[in-house]
Amino acid sequence: MATVVEWVLFGVVLAGQTLVAAVATRFFRIRMETSWGWVIYTTLLTPVLLLAVTLVTTGALGIGPDLGGPGVAVAVMVGVPLALGFTIDLLYVPPPEEYDLPDTQNQQ
Numbered sequence: 001m002a003t004v005v006e007w008v009l010f011g012v013v014l015a016g017q018t019l020v021a022a023v024a025t026r027f028f029r030i031r032m033e034t035s036w037g038w039v040i041y042t043t044l045l046t047p048v049l050l051l052a053v054t055l056v057t058t059g060a061l062g063i064g065p066d067l068g069g070p071g072v073a074v075a076v077m078v079g080v081p082l083a084l085g086f087t088i089d090l091l092y093v094p095p096p097e098e099y100d101l102p103d104t105q106n107q108q
Contacts (some may be wrong), residue, residue, distance in 0.1 A: 002065030009063045014081060017053060021046055021085025022093075029089065030096045042086065050078045 024046045028038040054077040057063045067073045 006063075006065045010065060013057050013063055014077070017050055017077060017081035018084045018088070020053060021050060021081045022088045023085075024049060025086050025089040026093065026096075046082055046085075047078050050081060054078060 025038075025042050028041045028045075032038040032041065051074070054074070058073065058077065067076055
């Protein structure tokens with residue numbers, strides 16, 4: 001039986017995972033010059049990053065309750081934050097094209 005502290009820490013880890021996914025999505029949206037490159041990088045590299053953080057937090061640190069199996073743990077700890085982070089960046093953060101940046105090429 002999981003304690004309340006385990007569930008609270010589990011929620012904190014999920015919120016952190018979601019933040020990591022949203023920041024990674026934003027990073028790829030800013031850095032990629034192509035229209036679909038950021039989507040490919042987000043769907044391929046962000047889960048690897050989230051899996052690494054999951055292995056550290058749940059394995060080495062032992063945070064979180066027993067979710068029943070490795071498949072469920074990966075789905076909850078990688079899939080849910082990836083979907084939430086992607087959604088937060090697309091729906092609630094203005095696109096990078098809307099920001100006006102100063103021209104730095106002519107300054108000396």
